[in-house]
Amino acid sequence: MKFQITIIGAGVIGLSIANELSKYYKDILVLEKWEHFGEETSSRNSEVIHAGIYYPKGSLKAQLCVAGNESLYSYCEEFGVPYRNCGKLIVASSVEDLPRMEEIYNNANELGARNLRILNKKETLELEANLKIEGSILSPSTGIIDSHSLMQSFEANAINRGVDIIYGHEVKSIAKKGNWIIGVESVDGDNFEIETEIIINAAGLHSDKIAEFAGIDIESQGYKINYAKGHYFKLNPSKNNIVDRLIYPIPNKNTTGLGIHITKDLGDGVKLGPDVHFLDENVVDYSFKENLKEAFYESVSSYLNNFSIEDLQEDYTGIRPKIQRPGESQKDFIIKKEENQFEGLINLIGIESPGLTCSIEIAKYVKNLI
Secondary structure, three states: OEEEEEEEOOOHHHHHHHHHHOOOOOOEEEEEOOOOOOOOHHHOOOOEEOOOOOOOOOOHHHHHHHHHHHHHHHHHHHHOOOEEOOOEEEEEOOHHHHHHHHHHHHHHHHHOOOOOEEEEHHHHHHHOOOEOOOEEEEEOOOEEEOHHHHHHHHHHHHHHOOOEEEEOEEEEEEEEEOEEEEEEEEOOOOEEEEEEEEEEEOOHHHHHHHHHHOOOOHHHHOOOOEEEEEEEEEEOHHHOOOOOOEEEEOOOOOOOOOOOOEEEOOOOOEEEOOOOEEOOOOOOOOOOOOOOHHHHHHHHHOOEOOOOHHHEEEEEEEEEEEOOOOOOOOOOOEEEEOOHHHOOEEEEEOOOOOHHHHHHHHHHHHHHHO
16 A cells, blocks of 8 residues: 555544645545554543643744644634633742742743733632632633544544544554555554655654654654653542632643643543653553542642542543653654655654644644645
């Protein structure tokens, strides 16, 4: 089989790219190792539409998130994807947090995040009475989305324009022989090869492995991924009205994570998380670590009143493909059109948060690289 473009990975990024490229190109294939789309990072996250607040000026994360905030809302309206523009508060739980809060606000304004406001204690408590804080940043353009419906929409649009999506087929080898030759194994154990002019590596947790298959030295290029597991608790349904918005603490300056925060889902359930636990090995393991309830309660009760540790219930876990190692400052997305002996290969490495928000803009960025 021969295709012009082959996309490896049918998470939200791979499907968004398929949706975008199908407007301009024919003979597109999407390969996915699992039997359904979005089985890994894309379905195990907070489902937040971010505003573009925390990222370094000039980074892809900043550029694509600010634009993606608007384009994702527009897409949801056009294609009927469920979402809620509920807004978010970034809260300073102590006076000592206020200077860092101002710093975050100024950075976000420079990036172009929309309609931010700094609120004092009284103004914040008028919006969210159960907080214990000294002030906050209000981000009215932050929201939540049904990520499954979003991926379903991308998939349907791509298929309707002629894209072939093959589930249950794992990439086992990649070689350059004029065009690229991809060795594939099906869930039934059948092996075959696909010839393609262009490979787009959107394999998420496995994107460094795919780059390595193609012959790239992932250590020297900085493509090595580190798995960071995050755990989520949910609050007892009796606490569904404890907040109306998303509530985030002031994050640490290196922003390995954004702190254990409070999100809501479209059914009004309240979730706490995620935390960050770097795994010793890059093994996909969604088991729930024991004895985390107290740490979650202590973290969230530093800025939220009127709930108890008994209100917390284990929910789910997810894994983020981080380029940085423990203790390092955050790294930017890698979205690179490779050159020389790797011509025709586009790598997307370390697409973690805010990848969901950026998905449409990432797809446009890749289209421009082609």
